Amino acid sequence: MEVREGAVTIEVPEARHGASEGSGDGVFYNPVQELNRDITEAVLRTVADDCETYLDAMTASGIRAVRAADAGYAVTGCDVDSDAVGLARSNLEQNGFDGEVHHRNVNAHMHEHRHDVVDLDPFGTPIPFADAAFRSGREYVCVTATDTAPLCGAHFESGVRSYGAVPRNTEFHAEMGLRVLLSALVRTAARYDVAATPVLSHVSSHYVRTYLRVDGGARAADARIGDLGYVDHCQRCLWREAERTLIADPTTTCPNCGQSTWTAGPLWLGPAHDAAFVERVAANVTESFGTAAKARDLLATIAGELDEPTHYDQHRLYKRWGEPNIAMDDFLDLLREVGFEASRTHYGGTTFKTDADVTEIADAVR
Ligand SMILES: [Zn+2]
Numbered sequence: 001m002e003v004r005e006g007a008v009t010i011e012v013p014e015a016r017h018g019a020s021e022g023s024g025d026g027v028f029y030n031p032v033q034e035l036n037r038d039i040t041e042a043v044l045r046t047v048a049d050d051c052e053t054y055l056d057a058m059t060a061s062g063i064r065a066v067r068a069a070d071a072g073y074a075v076t077g078c079d080v081d082s083d084a085v086g087l088a089r090s091n092l093e094q095n096g097f098d099g100e101v102h103h104r105n106v107n108a109h110m111h112e113h114r115h116d117v118v119d120l121d122p123f124g125t126p127i128p129f130a131d132a133a134f135r136s137g138r139e140y141v142c143v144t145a146t147d148t149a150p151l152c153g154a155h156f157e158s159g160v161r162s163y164g165a166v167p168r169n170t171e172f173h174a175e176m177g178l179r180v181l182l183s184a185l186v187r188t189a190a191r192y193d194v195a196a197t198p199v200l201s202h203v204s205s206h207y208v209r210t211y212l213r214v215d216g217g218a219r220a221a222d223a224r225i226g227d228l229g230y231v232d233h234c235q236r237c238l239w240r241e242a243e244r245t246l247i248a249d250p251t252t253t254c255p256n257c258g259q260s261t262w263t264a265g266p267l268w269l270g271p272a273h274d275a276a277f278v279e280r281v282a283a284n285v286t287e288s289f290g291t292a293a294k295a296r297d298l299l300a301t302i303a304g305e306l307d308e309p310t311h312y313d314q315h316r317l318y319k320r321w322g323e324p325n326i327a328m329d330d331f332l333d334l335l336r337e338v339g340f341e342a343s344r345t346h347y348g349g350t351t352f353k354t355d356a357d358v359t360e361i362a363d364a365v366r
Contacts, residue, residue: 007288008070010091012061029061035291042284044071051116051139057106058121062088069097077101078109110136125162134189137214145208151177168264170233172310174203174347181208182268186224195220201272227270232261239358242269242309269309278303301346306353314350334365
């Protein structure tokens with residue numbers, strides 16, 4: 001069957017009967033990831049002055065490679081499945097693009113070849129490909145993770161094993177997942193004296209997506225390590241505290257309500273995006289994108305998010321207080337009126353970030 005995405009049309013196998021998102025049966029082409037691919041193309045157009053070559057590390061149908069070629073890149077694909085290799089080659093050719101598609105283990109390829117942009121879009125965890133990706137990527141490494149349950153602490157042991165960090169199933173679970181993933185990626189890059197800096201990240205439809213700029217140098221890598229640390233969290237009153245350190249010194253009792261607390265980490269506590277970069281990406285979202293309106297909304301919200309390592313859910317707070325919630329804009333205005341910063345977040349319609357702590361929030365809005 002033919003699929004049109006952005007300005008390209010590709011051939012993909014008919015979805016297997018009963019195949020659904022999360023089952024792994026839709027690996028050749030996952031329609032749920034169109035937003036992810038639209039934003040990727042906008043990012044590629046944004047960094048085109050610095051980047052010429054692109055590796056679609058999990059090629060499958062070749063949709064990412066074809067769209068990168070349409071954005072002007074010299075593209076390379078890799079897949080261990082010979083049907084996928086044939087399909088990707090054919091899709092590039094049908095759209096009038098050159099490009100190499102190797103029938104090969106992509107880790108072996110990445111250890112031998114460098115590309116300006118390396119894109120990891122696996123089913124499940126990207127960690128088995130992360131080491132090679134940071135050896136291969138010259139300018140940017142883009143990473144999707146679909147294993148959100150391990151990342152956000154819902155599958156605790158699996159998260160600890162895969163990511164070398166302790167995740168906790170908090171009410172800001174989507175951001176927990178993002179910051180566990182970023183922590184693992186930053187530490188992986190640092191092993192090769194590479195500084196990985198997230199310039200855009202989002203959590204949408206049960207996947208985490210992040211774009212990291214890579215810079216060489218031990219000192220720069222040390223600086224990224226300095227943005228790792230721990231978050232102590234109270235499940236009862238939603239108090240939390242973040243500390244940049246690799247030697248955890250947790251606060252075990254909530255200073256606000258006396259409940260014993262949870263500690264997660266090491267997490268990435270630095271910025272998950274660069275607002276100026278995100279605005280440039282939004283300007284490169286074109287009308288040919290099927291998700292153009294959604295992508296622009298998402299990017300505008302991300303660009304406006306405060307640089308805070310966790311977020312709150314307004315409804316959770318009011319439930320805890322036993323009071324009806326109020327309109328989000330009014331709520332944020334109340335915080336700003338008493339001098340705090342406050343922003344919406346892309347994690348949900350009732351989520352927000354602020355520099356106020358949980359007691360200060362209550363004093364400001366109740
Ligand atoms: Zn508490």
